[in-house]
Amino acid sequence: xxxxxxxxxxxxxxxxxxxxxxxxxxxxxxxxxxDREVWFFPPAVSLEAVAGGLAAAGRDDLVAGxxxxxxxxxxxxxxxxxxxxxxxxxxxxxxxxxxxxRHVFGETDQATGRKVAAALGAALTPVLCVGELLAERExxxxxxxxxxxxxxxxxxxxxxxxxxxxxxxxxxxxxAIGTGRNATPQDAALVHRHIRSWLVQRGAAxxxxxxxxxxxxxxxxxLLAERExDGVLVGGASLDPxxxxxxxxxxxx
Ligand code: 13P
Numbered sequence: 001x002x003x004x005x006x007x008x009x010x011x012x013x014x015x016x017x018x019x020x021x022x023x024x025x026x027x028x029x030x031x032x033x034x035d036r037e038v039w040f041f042p043p044a045v046s047l048e049a050v051a052g053g054l055a056a057a058g059r060d061d062l063v064a065g066x067x068x069x070x071x072x073x074x075x076x077x078x079x080x081x082x083x084x085x086x087x088x089x090x091x092x093x094x095x096x097x098x099x100x101x102r103h104v105f106g107e108t109d110q111a112t113g114r115k116v117a118a119a120l121g122a123a124l125t126p127v128l129c130v131g132e133l134l135a136e137r138e139x140x141x142x143x144x145x146x147x148x149x150x151x152x153x154x155x156x157x158x159x160x161x162x163x164x165x166x167x168x169x170x171x172x173x174x175x176a177i178g179t180g181r182n183a184t185p186q187d188a189a190l191v192h193r194h195i196r197s198w199l200v201q202r203g204a205a206x207x208x209x210x211x212x213x214x215x216x217x218x219x220x221x222x223l224l225a226e227r228e229x230d231g232v233l234v235g236g237a238s239l240d241p242x243x244x245x246x247x248x249x250x251x252x253x
Pocket of ligand 1: 172176178179180212213214215234236237
C-alpha cells in the first residue's frame with residue numbers, strides 16, 4: 001500500500017513570513033507516521049519558504065507543491081509559473097485543474113492535459129483535480145463529467161500505465177468546496193470507484209485517489225474509513241498549523 005496523502009491547499013493565503021512560521025509550528029506538532037505523507041501547496045510566492053523549511057527538517061514524508069503551472073516551460077506569460085520554475089523553488093508536485101482554476105479562471109479540459117504533461121516533463125507529480133458542479137450532479141451527470149475530465153487530462157495515447165501509477169487524482173465535487181457541505185463517505189466512494197475503474201482499465205490500479213471538499217477534523221475519520229479514499233485534499237482546515245497537524249494525525253486509524 002502506498003502511504004495516504006494528506007494535502008494542504010492554502011489557496012491565496014499565507015505569505016513567506018507566515019509560511020515559515022506555519023512550517024515551524026507544524027514540524028513541532030507533527031511527528032512522522034509511517035502510513036502517511038503530508039503535502040503542502042502554498043501560494044507560489046511562499047513555495048521556496050515552505051520547501052526550504054521542509055528540506056531543513058530532512059523528512060521525506062513531507063512534500064511541497066505548486067497550486068498551478070503554465071504548460072510552457074518559460075516565456076512571455078506574465079503572472080504565470082512554469083513547472084521547471086516551481087521545481088527550482090523546491091516543488092515536487094503540482095495541482096492541475098483545481099475547480100477554482102477551471103471555474104474562476106476559465107481553465108479548459110484541454111489545458112489540463114497540457115499541464116499534466118508539463119508537470120511530468122519537469123518531474124513534478126501532477127495532482128489532477130476533477131469534480132462536478134451542483135447542477136451537473138442534479139442532472140445525473142457526475143460520472144460523465146469526471147470521465148470527460150480524466151480523458152482530457154490523462155487519456156488518449158498520452159500516458160502509459162507506469163506514468164499513470166505516479167499521478168494522483170483528487171475528486172473534489174465543486175458544490176462541496178468551501179461550503180461546509182461535504183460529500184458523504186458513500187457519495188465519495190461511488191465516484192472514487194468510478195475513477196478507480198477508469199484507472200484500472202489503463203493498468204494503473206495503484207494510482208492514489210484523494211477526496212476534497214469541506215474536509216475537517218470532524219469528518220475526516222468517517223471519510224477515510226471508506227477504503228476507496230487514499231487521502232484528502234484540504235483547503236480551509238489546513239490553514240492553522242496546529243489544527244492541520246491534528247487532522248493529519250487523527251485522520252485515519
Ligand atoms: P475546502 O477544504 O476549503 O472546502 O477546500 C477544498 C479544496 O478546494 C482543496 O483543494
